[in-house]
Amino acid sequence: MGVSVDQLLLQLRRADLSPYIKPLSETPPEKAAVRGLDGSVVGETALPPHFFEPVRPDLIRRAFLSALSARFQPKGVSPEAGRSHSCQSFGVGLGIARIPRYKGHLWPRGCFAPNTVGGRRAHPPRVEKKLHEEINKKERRLAIRSAIAATAYLQLVKARGHVVEGVEQLPLVVANDLEQLDRTERLRRALQALHVWADVERAAERIRIRAGIGKMRGRRYKGPRSILVVVSSPEAPLVRAARNLPGVDVAYVGSLSVLHLAPGGVPGRLTLWTQQSIEALRGLYL
Secondary structure, rough: OOOOOOHHHEEEHHOOOOOOOOOOOOOOOEEEEEOOOOOEEEEEEEOOOOHOOOOHHHHHHHHHHHHHOOOOOOOOOOOOOOOOOOOEOOOOOOOOOOOEEEEOOOEEEEEEEOOOOOOOOOOOOOOOOOOOOOHHHHHHHHHHHHHHHHHHOOHHHOOOOOOOOOOOOOEEEEEEEHOOOOOHHHHEEEEHOOOOOOHHHHHHHHHHEEOOOOHHOOOOOOOOOOEEEEEEOOOOOOOHHOOOOOOEEEEEHHOOOOOHHOOOOOOOOOOOEHHHHHHHHHHHOO
16 A cells, blocks of 8 residues: 555654754855866856755745645545445344345345445545645745755755765856757766766666555656756756656756755755856846
8 A cells, every 4th residue: 555645744744854954064155166068167157146045944845745745636536436235224123233234135245334345435535635735935935945055055965865976066057068968978978077977876776666556557666866957948958868867857947846956855956057047047036
């Protein structure tokens, strides 16, 4: 059996982030180095004010739960499920339970009642149940800015489990040529030059088969999240080049979400920003 929606939300609320979030001893730089596809520094750019927001793990988790629950599909059962039987109780005085029983036999088996085989459910899922946990608009925007700021802290990125050996400074800003890569092999060489390819290999090694019946419902494999690449256009060729790399996601800067920046509600995802996406972020009101 899979985990229910209520159990999933309860587990996420009770998750202890203290082992991952410690008092931050570093601050993001005012200017970030812009690196080319070969890993060399080709310039620098001033960071938008989003990177200097205080990191709020509690607010990020709240926004993550809201965005995650918005995807839940309401479900229910048929009103006639377990009720469409020709049955009747024998009544009292026979020394047997008074549950409804199938007609046509002397001692037929029970039906209709919740405690019988084939009977109705006592408390079935209802379509009227409110699954979406709403959040205020200003809180959601603050959570997105806070999640963006968390990508600039090497301490938080390591706490999430990302492999960042060789990365000297965050955030990682790459030249605009990265968006034009249309082959996976070219992207792999660029990630190797930026010293982040090891994190993709980590994600590939930890892919596993899902436990439960969900493996037969189109979601057989589970794997960790790896690099997030933020681009300035949803039509960038990089989207096709990166779609087959395990754990790698490409997101348009105009539609950034806490689901992208803080998977599982834990901030500090390893993120690559293109120079154009940094400029576009500067003009966005989040």
